[in-house]
Amino acid sequence: MQKExxxxxxxxxSIGCLIQASSSLTxxxxxxxxxxxxxxxxxxxxxxxxxxxxxxxxxxxxxxKSLIEINDIVLGKVFGKIFSVFYIFFFFSxxxxxxxxxxxxxxxxxxxxxxxxxxxLLFVLVCTWAVVGGIEVIARYGAxxxxxxxxxxxxxxxxxxKDIKLINLKPSFTLPFIKYVQGTHITxxxxxxxxxxxxxxxxxxxxxxxxxxxxxxxxxxxxxxxxIVLLRNIAVLGSIVNIESNPNYEAIRLINVWGFIxxxxxxxxxxxxxxxxxxxxxxxxxxxxxxEELFHLHxxxxxxxxxxxxxxxxxxxxxxxxxEDAYWGENVVAFYSTFFEVVLPSITFxxxxxxxxxxxxxxxxx
Amino acid sequence: xxxxxxxxxxxxxFVLCIFLLSLSGCWNARELNALNVxxxxxxxxxxxxxxxxxxxxxVNLSKSGSKKSKSEKGGGGMDIVxxxxxxxxxxxxxxxxxxxxxxxxxxxxxxxxxFGKDFASKGVRDSLDFFLRDHETRLTVNVLxxxxxxxSIFEAEPEYLSLPAADIEQILEMQNATxxxxxLRLFDFMSCLTSKTCSxxxxxxxxxxxxxxxxxxxxxxxxxxxxxxxxxxxxxxxxGMLWVTGKIKSGxxxxxxxxxxxxxEIISAKSKVEPKINEDGTIVFKIKIAEKSSLGSQEGSxxxxxxxxxxxxxxxxxxxxxxxxxxxxxxxxxxxxxxFHFSQSVQSKYPRKWENIKKDWDQLFKxxxxxxxxxxxxxxxxxxxxxxxPEEE
Numbered sequence: 001m002q003k004e005x006x007x008x009x010x011x012x013x014s015i016g017c018l019i020q021a022s023s024s025l026t027x028x029x030x031x032x033x034x035x036x037x038x039x040x041x042x043x044x045x046x047x048x049x050x051x052x053x054x055x056x057x058x059x060x061x062x063x064x065k066s067l068i069e070i071n072d073i074v075l076g077k078v079f080g081k082i083f084s085v086f087y088i089f090f091f092f093s094x095x096x097x098x099x100x101x102x103x104x105x106x107x108x109x110x111x112x113x114x115x116x117x118x119x120x121l122l123f124v125l126v127c128t129w130a131v132v133g134g135i136e137v138i139a140r141y142g143a144x145x146x147x148x149x150x151x152x153x154x155x156x157x158x159x160x161x162k163d164i165k166l167i168n169l170k171p172s173f174t175l176p177f178i179k180y181v182q183g184t185h186i187t188x189x190x191x192x193x194x195x196x197x198x199x200x201x202x203x204x205x206x207x208x209x210x211x212x213x214x215x216x217x218x219x220x221x222x223x224x225x226x227x228i229v230l231l232r233n234i235a236v237l238g239s240i241v242n243i244e245s246n247p248n249y250e251a252i253r254l255i256n257v258w259g260f261i262x263x264x265x266x267x268x269x270x271x272x273x274x275x276x277x278x279x280x281x282x283x284x285x286x287x288x289x290x291x292e293e294l295f296h297l298h299x300x301x302x303x304x305x306x307x308x309x310x311x312x313x314x315x316x317x318x319x320x321x322x323x324e325d326a327y328w329g330e331n332v333v334a335f336y337s338t339f340f341e342v343v344l345p346s347i348t349f350x351x352x353x354x355x356x357x358x359x360x361x362x363x364x365x366x
Numbered sequence: 367x368x369x370x371x372x373x374x375x376x377x378x379x380f381v382l383c384i385f386l387l388s389l390s391g392c393w394n395a396r397e398l399n400a401l402n403v404x405x406x407x408x409x410x411x412x413x414x415x416x417x418x419x420x421x422x423x424x425v426n427l428s429k430s431g432s433k434k435s436k437s438e439k440g441g442g443g444m445d446i447v448x449x450x451x452x453x454x455x456x457x458x459x460x461x462x463x464x465x466x467x468x469x470x471x472x473x474x475x476x477x478x479x480x481f482g483k484d485f486a487s488k489g490v491r492d493s494l495d496f497f498l499r500d501h502e503t504r505l506t507v508n509v510l511x512x513x514x515x516x517x518s519i520f521e522a523e524p525e526y527l528s529l530p531a532a533d534i535e536q537i538l539e540m541q542n543a544t545x546x547x548x549x550l551r552l553f554d555f556m557s558c559l560t561s562k563t564c565s566x567x568x569x570x571x572x573x574x575x576x577x578x579x580x581x582x583x584x585x586x587x588x589x590x591x592x593x594x595x596x597x598x599x600x601x602x603x604x605x606g607m608l609w610v611t612g613k614i615k616s617g618x619x620x621x622x623x624x625x626x627x628x629x630x631e632i633i634s635a636k637s638k639v640e641p642k643i644n645e646d647g648t649i650v651f652k653i654k655i656a657e658k659s660s661l662g663s664q665e666g667s668x669x670x671x672x673x674x675x676x677x678x679x680x681x682x683x684x685x686x687x688x689x690x691x692x693x694x695x696x697x698x699x700x701x702x703x704x705x706f707h708f709s710q711s712v713q714s715k716y717p718r719k720w721e722n723i724k725k726d727w728d729q730l731f732k733x734x735x736x737x738x739x740x741x742x743x744x745x746x747x748x749x750x751x752x753x754x755x756p757e758e759e
Contacts (some may be wrong), residue, residue: 029385057506108501109501111393111394112501113393113394114393114394115393118393125385167714170713171714171717171719171720172717174717237557238557239557239560239561240553240556240557240560243560250505253504253505253633254505254506254553256506259539262506324708341392341575
């Protein structure tokens with residue numbers, strides 16, 4: 001199978017788009033740190049930088065190899081496969097968790113009476129089509145819609161200008177310290193370190209040396225969008241930002257310019273669907289690609305329908321209620337993600353450094 | 367081999383047809399003739415029990431067909447129906463309308479929520495939960511308090527208004543012309559309810575009857591302490607409150623200088639409130655108002671359109687504004703309600719001290735002092751340079 005190649009700018013914008021998709025549904029952040037959520041985003045960005053450096057170093061040490069292949073080289077046949085299975089489970093879980101999050105918004109606010117299965121089914125069906133198209137298709141889609149997402153964020157801020165009151169950002173820094181730690185942990189784990197999935201694509205870059213720069217650039221784009229969106233939400237909503245289950249949606253619902261520019265949440269809904277389509281396609285693609293590499297299959301296309309069906313069924317059963325989802329988002333997901341995004345790559349990285357210290361530029365064959 | 371290719375082609379076409387089915391419209395689609403569009407909601411206390419009486423003013427969009435009308439009024443081809451029902455809780459009442467009407471209520475176009483005076487004084491927080499939680503209701507609706515029962519507001523359908531509830535909302539927008547009425551969105555009310563020290567002020571609406579014809583009057587404000595309505599502000603006091611919160615858009619100031627009356631038209635007004643906590647714990651608020659007006663009309667032969675007389679008018683205007691603000695402050699202290707959001711300005715300037723004093727805010731509010739720094743500027747004097755009097759010889 002011919003290896004697909006994407007340029008580093010496509011890579012950069014794809015990472016930005018992934019983080020922008022997370023910035024459209026931020027309720028788990030604002031419920032923890034309320035009006036200081038924007039501070040927590042900055043801290044989370046800084047805390048995730050060492051992790052990003054580690055991913056870049058791993059990719060630089062084994063240029064042209066994806067995560068699964070690196071695991072095999074560094075940790076040996078047995079442990080490498082065990083780690084890879086963990087990663088596959090993680091990518092798969094990210095995928096169906098995001099589908100569930102998406103269904104929560106669409107099924108709760110946009111189409112309340114529709115059975116959730118039909119929403120998931122149609123959505124994942126179209127994602128399947130994108131995944132079969134391959135990484136080039138998905139990355140081009142992501143690069144295009146980064147700009148559209150920026151434009152929508154900018155437009156919504158301009159339209160909600162008269163609702164923005166900077167006094168709503170106060171009182172600052174009055175929450176107990178542990179809340180800031182919790183908030184930073186959540187922000188660093190997702191959305192910023194969710195980008196560990198892009199370690200699977202280091203073999204697809206045209207120029208593997210640009211991995212680190214592109215990664216950092218994409219993180220900045222996504223982080224900037226997240227920060228701006230959170231600042232706007234807190235400035236508009238003020239003290240009710242931690243009550244609302246979807247503060248982004250409610251802040252945009254309040255837009256009322258000159259009496260006729262109202263109900264802009266339709267544009268928000270469309271952008272959310274566009275961005276989540278990208279995120280779920282990437283996560284879906286990464287899952288099937290990882291399975292393909294683990295078992296040395298000829299092509300991942302055989303797996304796509306089965307994995308798609310599994311994603312739909314898992315996303316329907318993962319949470320019994322949205323209250324459980326909220327509890328998961330505030331208390332559990334940071335630790336769950338930390339294990340797969342920090343602990344496992346760290347072990348791989350330390351093993352890589354100790355075992356292959358002097359063999360920087362040699363090409364390895366698995 | 368050809369057979370397999372044909373099977374694949376057939377499968378693709380079949381799957382595409384299934385996709386086509388999904389384009390036929392959304393599951394949730396409700397056509398116009400299946401909607402009961404709610405344009406106004408009224409909440410009252412039921413007479414003999416703790417129940418709530420809900421009135422929903424509904425536009426019936428299909429003119430022919432089944433109409434359930436308790437009171438029919440048509441203006442511009444629209445049928446307005448007031449649906450009233452009572453029960454212990456709002457959501458069951460609203461859903462229970464389906465026992466009487468053939469469609470479910472549709473909320474996204476709701477313009478106003480009116481509380482009856484009795485209902486508002488008992489506490490509205492719990493009944494608002496439905497409006498905040500439901501996905502169809504919006505936070506931009508206006509909240510009003512009726513001087514009597516909210517039901518009477520909806521049942522008095524003035525002849526000159528075709529959609530009473532929607533037109534009440536337009537009257538509310540017109541209040542900018544006099545700035546003597548408070549306005550309150552559900553969003554602002556909700557933000558105030560989440561804070562312990564904030565007091566919201568909702569506009570007051572009543573129905574007046576003259577010569578057998580009814581019309582609405584919207585003026586002044588009803589003061590909420592937490593979620594109970596505790597008092598009323600008249601027009602002057604409401605304007606005093608609006609001076610401080612910076613919500614004056616236009617209006618008229620009637621002033622007197624040199625024994626002659628004149629009317630100043632407010633063009634724009636800006637306000638700034640600076641709190642200062644003294645060492646002994648008392649709080650002084652410095653209220654700065656910068657206002658621009660124009661000379662709207664004058665009485666008498668003395669020409670006010672001269673620099674010296676304009677200056678006298680400016681001083682008179684400043685005194686008038688100070689009087690209005692002072693009357694609002696006095697009433698707020700009497701009701702012990704922080705309608706100016708002073709607590710928010712203290713909290714933003716002294717966050718640490720605020721943590722200590724916020725439990726005693728109710729007592730502290732009664733002891734605050736106000737310093738005024740009001741500046742009125744009169745720029746324009748209109749089309750005539752001298753009043754319409756013969757020249758003095």
